[in-house]
Amino acid sequence: MRLFNIILGVAVTGILGFFGIKEVLADPAYFFALLLGGLTRGSIYALIALGYTMVYGIIELINFAHGEIYMIGAMTALIVSTVLGLWGWNSAVIVILAFVFAIFYSCAYGFTVEKIAYKPLRTAPRLSALISAIGMSLFLQNYVMLAQTPGFLPFESLIPDFEFWEPFADIITSVEMTIIATTVIVMILLGILIKFTRIGKAMRATAQDQIMASLVGINVNRVISTTFVVGSATAAIGGVLIACHVGQINFYIGFLAGLKAFIAAVLGGIGSIPGAVLGSLVLGISESLFTGYFWSEYEDVFAFVILVIILIFRPSGILGRNETSKV
């Protein structure tokens, strides 16, 4: 089986590589544009995938309502920026407040969803919590649809075309640059949080062994809440950024984005934070290249094909470790 995998891998890479190099040499600028587009897309996936992977790392739950948290982030930013825009506030203030409110609302939703839908099921079989997550996802979608509108809402980009970015604007727009830069900053901050702060240590301890963590005095419930809040905050940032990039949102955007980010998390190795980032970038870039060189209509199909392939050949993902069962 292993040998077969290797042969298959080499063959596929070889064929793709051969055609790939030919295409790239024919039009390098096009290839580069696709690469940057993929990087942008991957950054957004990464911001969402982090929430999936952190929650999975700690309570082994696929939080299917996570995509909705991202959508709520985008919706909140839209409402805040529209209202403040009508009042004629300074656009820099609007950007900041839109982000602050989006993060705050998404965190509040993430926190509440955990308390209502997952905490009572902490000791229940994992399938129950999963079903509860799907229910929560449907509920939030429909709730936003009824409270707002089923149609698409135009989202005016909060991020202006920076003047200093003018010389590079042909290669990559200010919005794309902002997305990539923000993602990098968020990743660094998150890395510091997990690696060096006390709550980060408590998170890692809880992920490894919940009972032992509580025996040394860690309030596991609080750690789990914090994880949801942090994951929701990064998703909200992703939501606002993508809305700026795409220019329109509706209640349904969280569903597909959530699924894609989930694929990215699985691709990288669910439960692993560097894995989620890597998986997101790989998925974003390969999606972008696929749509650029093959058929753009099959973009989503391509993502799911990738999911199926990983699940068959490397279920633990790129950076995931093989599951060792707990005693």
Add this chain to the structure above:
Amino acid sequence: MEPILNVKNLTMNFGGLKALDNVNIAVEKGQIAALIGPNGAGKTTFFNCITGIYEPSEGHVEITPPGKPTQRLNGLKTNIVAEKGLARTFQNIRLFEGMTVLENVMIGRHCRLKSGIISAMLRPSAQKDEEQKAVSDSYRILEKIGLDKYVNEMAVNLPYGAQRRLEIARALATDPFLLLLDEPAAGMNPQETKELDELIIWLRDNEDLSILLIEHDMKLVMSLSDNIHVVDYGRKIAEGTPREVKSNSDVIKAYLGDDSEDA
């Protein structure tokens, strides 16, 4: 004086199975007490009932920390029990393997630190000082236990005996007044067991700790303990000094079987 741990009429049912049946155990301050019994007698269940992993079906678990009033532990959450000053180790090692030795101990220190996320954002300097102190406290504990040379090693890479000691170090980091050790000598070689024996006595004499341990190594139990409690099939069958327990006919019966039944 009140015993620091006083367990009265403790009963634990799992469905129809009585894992513990009306057990009374008291541990005095400064004592090394041992809980022994054949496999499946309910010793670990007893620990789980005290530390809040299980909620006892009946009975009282009371503690009297030095200089504090008597409190009931029934139904408290595990992390609260840890904050009250009970720390434990496990019979199968449960270290945080992906962390360094120092981090493992610092995690134990966690519950004794005050500042949370909010104060970390508002007053980073106070947070930093506290963190510094946690590091130096943890390092001091490692020195005492003799693990300071491993500070930055990953916990999983330590030799077996050192991992066992690290579990004790992590338990000590929570500042307990009572240490519960579940088979601390399991799997140790004679040299490691001897060092453990010395460590436990040293802890009692120098750290103002009381210790309750579960152990199968009778030589260790007999040499260490001030008081031994024997359980069998969830019931307590004997209590006393090592000498008394050794000559108790019920205990011999429980360990070696009853001849009269076969006759």
